[in-house]
Amino acid sequence: MHCVVTGGSSGIGRATAIRCAQAGARTVLIQYQKNRDGAEQTAERIEAAGAQPTLVAADLSQADDRHRLVAAAWQPSDRVDAWFHIAGADVLTGTAQQWSFDDKLTRLWEVDVHGTISLARAVAERMLTQPAGPATPAMLFTGWDQATEGMEGDAGQMFGPIKAAVMAYSRSLAQTLAPRVRVNCVAPGWIQTAWGDTANDSWQQRARAQALMNRWGTADDVAAMAVHLCSGDSEFITAQTINVNGGWNRRPHNAP
Ligand SMILES: NC(=O)c1ccc[n+]([C@@H]2O[C@H](COP(=O)([O-])OP(=O)(O)OC[C@H]3O[C@@H](n4cnc5c(N)ncnc54)[C@H](OP(=O)(O)O)[C@@H]3O)[C@@H](O)[C@H]2O)c1
Structure with a gap:
């Protein structure tokens, strides 16, 4: 099995890449x-799990980088079995925190929506013409559980x-590629990744209270579902979006 994970240098992407290796990927x-x-730390963990890592630097907002990434993906093997679209622009930590709303929205659009869709179309073209493997090739996108319901404030807006667009695209791509390629979304x-580590007390409490499981999720919670959705164990699952959120807590807070 040969897998590609975008955004593999940290967080959910790193956890997914490591899970791929643990699930038996060779590359x-x-x-x-x-x-x-x-990215090198992720690569070490992949090697320790018995798989061969390859690192590719690419900015998904740049067309040349996307083409280079797709070409590199089909180098170690004539088949990509699973492609995980996990990369997303970070506008909540680092210097980007100071950007205007418009600049943040533009960056998210360029990377998470336009860059990801354009990349996925190129990946789909290659998957449709590659030699058949033991399982149906699969793609996985990354949305957000609150995208369709809405959340107050700039982050929600x-x-x-942005993530509703990714989720909508994922379903349309699934309709387009079935039954030759499966497409799902988490x-x-x-x-609790980079932003969660630095979030203030009120967000710490809110994140826990809004999950029925009463805790932050981990990158590995998401990775486990992502890898399952691209594995041969989920051959009859496509065009789905699966929340990995500990179950949304609809109970009134402080209820007896
Ligand atoms: N954490 C959450 O609570 C949460 C909730 C809902 C959805 N998500 C989504 O889940 C995904 C992963 O989140 P995370 O928390 O694991 O984030 P993260 O730790 O910040 O990782 C983001 C990854 O995306 C890469 N990236 C950023 N800008 C890029 C660009 N222009 N081109 C290519 N790659 C780029 C980063 O690469 P470098 O660091 O190497 O630059 C990094 O590998 C994102 O799409 C995020 O929106 C996260």
Whole structure:
């Protein structure tokens, strides 16, 4: 099995790449943008799990980078069995925090929506013409559990439309490619990655309270579902979006 994971230098992408190796992938290509150290740490974990990692730096908002990534993906093997679209622009930590709403929205659009859709179309073209493997090739997208319901504030107004677009695209691509390629989406809830680590007390409490499981999700919680949805164990599942959010808590807070 040969897998490709975008956004593999940290968080959910790293956990997914490691899970691919643990699930028996022979080769795992990790795409990252700037965090070379992080990508190398992921690669070490992949090697320790018995798979061969490849690292490719690419900015998904750049057409040349996307073409280079697709070409590199079909180098170690004439078949990509699973492609995980996990990369997403980080506009909540680092210097991007200071950007205007418009600049953040533009970046999210360029990377998470336009870049990801354009990349996925190129991946689909290659998957449709590659030699058959033991299982139907699969793609996985990353949405957000609150995207369709909405959330107050700037974050809701940015990530809502952006991730709803990704989720909508995933379903249309599934309709287009079936039955030759399966396409699914995970919709993470509050997952403790870079932003969660630095979130203030009120967000810490809110993230826990909004999950029926009463805790933050982990990157590995999402990775486990992502890898399952691209594995031969889920051959009859396509065009689905699965929330990985600990179950949304609809109970009134402090109810007896
Ligand atoms: N964490 C959550 O609570 C949560 C909830 C819902 C959805 N999500 C989504 O899940 C995905 C992963 O989130 P995460 O929390 O694991 O994020 P993360 O740790 O910030 O990882 C983001 C990854 O995307 C890459 N990336 C950023 N900009 C890129 C660009 N222009 N081109 C290519 N790659 C780029 C980063 O690469 P470098 O660091 O190497 O530059 C990194 O590998 C994202 O799509 C995010 O929106 C997360």
